[in-house]
Amino acid sequence: SQTIHQWPATLVQPVGSPLSLECTVEGTSNPNLYWYRQAAGRGLQLLFYSVGIGQISSEVPQNLSASRPQDRQFILSSKKLLLSDSGFYLCAWSGGEGRNTEAFFGQGTRLTVV
Amino acid sequence: AQKVTQAQTEISVVEKEDVTLDCVYETRDTTYYLFWYKQPPSGELVFLIRRNSFDEQNEISGRYSWNFQKSTSSFNFTITASQVVDSAVYFCALSDRAQKLVFGQGTRLTINP
Numbered sequence: 002s003q004t005i006h007q008w009p010a011t012l013v014q015p016v017g018s019p020l021s022l023e024c025t026v027e028g029t030s031n032p033n034l035y036w037y038r039q040a041a042g043r044g045l046q047l048l049f050y051s052v053g054i055g056q057i058s059s060e061v062p063q064n065l066s067a068s069r070p071q072d073r074q075f076i077l078s079s080k081k082l083l084l085s086d087s088g089f090y091l092c093a094w095s096g097g098e099g100r101n102t103e104a105f106f107g108q109g110t111r112l113t114v115v
Numbered sequence: 116a117q118k119v120t121q122a123q124t125e126i127s128v129v130e131k132e133d134v135t136l137d138c139v140y141e142t143r144d145t146t147y148y149l150f151w152y153k154q155p156p157s158g159e160l161v162f163l164i165r166r167n168s169f170d171e172q173n174e175i176s177g178r179y180s181w182n183f184q185k186s187t188s189s190f191n192f193t194i195t196a197s198q199v200v201d202s203a204v205y206f207c208a209l210s211d212r213a214q215k216l217v218f219g220q221g222t223r224l225t226i227n228p
């Protein structure tokens with residue numbers, strides 16, 4: 002069966018520090034991968050999505066970046082965090098290979114920038 | 116560009132009442148997929164249903180039902196005989212041919228005993 006792992010679960014980082022959140026999927030190949038951010042009490046904002054290695058689509062201009070070094074690994078990074086980067090970050094995967102299946106989500110990372 | 120609108124930010128009803136959550140979408144694609152997710156207080160996102168653009172049949176699953184109408188670009192979700200455990204934030208989502216998955220702002224549903 003397929004599983005998605007996202008870590009860490011919580012993170013407190015000072016302003017100006019770097020960020021690296023990692024997400025890995027097991028049990029499937031060539032998935033679509035997504036990063037979302039959810040501010041407190043708000044909706045899910047799509048940050049990045051990838052339909053394959055080396056293919057990253059950025060949805061919101063900001064100081065975040067994403068990379069997909071391996072087929073089932075998706076990394077969200079920042080060189081210098083801002084206070085506004087605080088939020089709940091969710092990684093998700095869906096079927097890929099042209100199949101529009103439902104997306105399955107990780108447990109999320111609650112990031113607080115102080 | 117695709118867009119999902121959930122105009123109801125918050126809904127509060129008394130237990131056993133029926134409640135409908137509205138979802139309106141926009142897309143230029145003729146092939147697309149619609150989804151509903153539930154986010155309980157614990158934060159995880161739980162998949163509820165998927166519908167493709169060629170299947171307008173309504174669906175019922177226990178107390179849950181979904182009404183998909185392409186003519187009005189709507190995909191509404193009804194909970195019959197609501198229960199306190201239904202309290203959560205509910206999200207409607209749309210995936211287009213590029214497999215970009217976009218969510219609405221969510222509707223916070225509170226079921227009061």
